[in-house]
Amino acid sequence: MDVTEPDRRRPGSVYRHGTEPDPRFSLANERTALAWVRTALALVAGGVGLTSVARLVGLSRWVDAVAGVMCLLGGWLAISAVLGWRRKEVALRTGLPLPAPVALPWLAGAVVVGALALAFVVLTARGR
Template sequence: MARRWPEWVYDEGEEPDPRFTLANERTLLAALRTALAFMAAGVALHIATASTGERIWSYVAMGVVVVGLLQAGAAFPRWARSERALRTGQPLPAASSAFILVIGLVVAGIAVLVGLAIA
């Protein structure tokens, strides 16, 4: 069989049902789309509020971009841990990146509400 990367994911266990491994890949792609959407929203917020001259909007925009970066950074390790679990028959790992998204959305939403109340 051809060598696949990363080897530590594929070096033990058996080949899982393709439906499960493809579902895991779709989950990775969805997480990356979500991360990209957060980063794009942060850039859009910065552009839309740049003319106000209020620094709070820049901080909110940066925070939204950071949430996107954290989500992107968490996506691949989660895919790898899930793929490894599928191959070895272990339980799937917890969805820890969901916590990042929930906290990020709540903090960004509160910041926008406060910013709108101040403006």
Template sequence: MEPDPRFTLANERTFLTWLSTALALSAGGVGIAALPEDVFVPWIRAVLAIMLVALSALAAGMAYPRWRNIQRALRNQAPLPPPALAALFGYGVALVAVVALVLIVVSLRHV
């Protein structure tokens, strides 16, 4: 059975949002990696960049399987699968933000 087109289109918008989130995470990681060497401790800067780019790859890599699983559930009128990676992304981005915030505050104290 074909699902209601509104649900299919909402699922597609969510898929595209996962991809744009992946692009933003990747851009953030590249931006942090490109900071001058005197900004933040180099190994922490590298860890932040790697975390963001890894989250980006995970978001991009899981976007299509999630879309497909939801589409299958809609067609079969089955319960939707839970957002298994939501906590990982939420906590991962929060961790990067907290570490960056601490580094910014520490660097401002030395100015």
């Protein structure tokens, strides 16, 4: 493959490495990053919705705490989606094995903890 002009694509930290991969794998990597961004947006939507409903119904401030953590996790996931895209694209270009999805166990763990916390809040609120 003879590239006559230098690669101007950004970020250079990705496109400096390796050779051009199969474009379909790059596109799949792009879609995976977008799926992570949508997961992040879903968490943020859940957080904003939760704190709004808690305010309307008069649930305890613990619900607001869960909502805040959901928004925090959503913001972090959005950043991790971009960084994950970069790491995977470098792996694709250099032919190295794909890195593991770092955020996945954290996301699953947070969903479990958040669900348990919400269940606790809802059950204790009904008991009062």
